[in-house]
Amino acid sequence: MMSFRIIVFAKQVPDTTEVRVDPIKGTLIRDGVKSIMNPEDKNALEVALQLKDKYGAKVTVITMGPPSAEAILRESYAMGADEAVLITDPLYAGSDTWVTSMILAKAAQMMGFDLILTGRQAIDGDTAQVGIEIAEHLKIPVIAYAVDLKIEGERVIVTRELDNTYEVVSTRIPCLVTCTKELNKPRYMRVENIFGYFDRPISIFNNSVLKFDKNEVGLVGSPTKVRRTFTKGPKEQGTIFNGTADEAAELILSKLKAEKLISEQ
């Protein structure tokens, strides 16, 4: 299976657990928030690397973003990826999920693949759309929400988690699988890979490579537009009570009765 080609799509995201809202201005504070590889994309990369360890495969990591997104490609090299592609072009800025998936699909087509792995969703947008839309653009089968993945010959067998059930499904490659954090615990960067990973070449795909019409990408080409962004305004302050535990319990009980949340005696 040495010729087995796996593409992993990864995104650089702000660590949203550290994003805060300025309580006075009501704006997002992004300064000092570190950028990371989207966690479930890392799980997808780990799946790819495990398949490589087991059967042999060529693992290509592709990201789209500003030039600084290179950082997650360096990290991918240090984890064991074989090849890295940075899709970056000012024309692509502001692309929504539909356009982003169209661009990524074209890059995948140019690279060639047997299997595409992505994270289920990115923590900055939480849309869970890009992976599935890539598959539709490429007209290949998609399996979302994988918690387990095996390869048997030409078939990929995946256990996936739905609302009330798990489903075991299978399909023929080429296909795309979106990965969840239940799949694995991603490996750390390896020392043998860290040496020299700064020198490894990264392919840059800009629009002179991907050749889209400038009207079909970026903000202009995107079906959806952001009309406005805002932080939630404060709700009217309710009753604040500071007293003894007995008084507090008494007050809660009386409110529950007043609101008819428990029956009155």
Place this chain on the structure above:
Amino acid sequence: MIMVYCEQRNGELLNVGLELIGKAVELSKDLDGEVTAVVCGNKITQLSDKISQYGATRIIIVEHPLLEKYTVDAYTEALYQVITSENPDILLLGATLTGRELGPRLAARLRTGLTADCTNLEIDPESKLLLMTRPAFGGNLMATIICPERRPQMATIRPGVFPLPKPDTQREVEAYVFTPKLSEEDIKVKVQQIIAKVRKHKDITAEKIIVAGGRGVGSKENFELLEELAELLGGGIAGSRAAVDEGWLPKDLQVGQTGKVVRPKLYIAIGISGAIQHLAGMQESEYIIAINKDPEAPIMKIADLAIVGDWKPIVRRLIQQLKQTMNIQEEKIS
């Protein structure tokens, strides 16, 4: 026309589709007043009776033997055929895991935009465009999205975001049967096995009363007190992401941006500071009581009743008083 996709599982309609019909009826007042409900499956015509009661003006039953079991391939293709023949302006889908899989595949095929996990929908009075508002950056920021040119304007909405309308049992609407062209070859991903998840708890989105705990609860053992309180009130327990990450509660009891969205009649938040991710999942609750040591905690700002103090003696005392109230009741009966 607004089209609402109503998901059914084993012949039972999910509430989220009916909630969306309710919202669509409201939105359609600013448009042409037409709300078409669509349901897919095999031998499901009987579902039209129930759908009628929730306000749809038209119902399309999409039936085919290959729609018996949900597969993203067959369902996408069937809905694609319905949509391209009906040309709705707006398409709403419940953001269940299946809806969130179907939505993007369908949107990409229709070459249109999709806004995931909306928490509010409105019609812009001037442009008549659908204003789709959703949280981003872990709920820290809200964004209102529009899809100005391509159609339909598509949105997924989580269960429980909009209230379930009151059914009108007298209401009857004609249902049309649509037979999509499907073949076995359309289904690329084969379902080999379906395994039911074992659930110990009731689905928290269905609870009328929720007692939720966060990091401030301190330990798994302490959650037993919360459970006792919940039981006395006839509700269930839930928790913040912190409580789930600590391993004090299973994931399906997590309330918030990455957990469940709940809107119970009463939400008691104990030892929860109220990170915006958590608030995103519970701020629509009808009555919120927060117990927290920190009067400045965000949860205290949105609570209808904010109790400053150590939660444990307060909850103990509350349990005691509730038990007393109930004993009196029992004596009266005997």
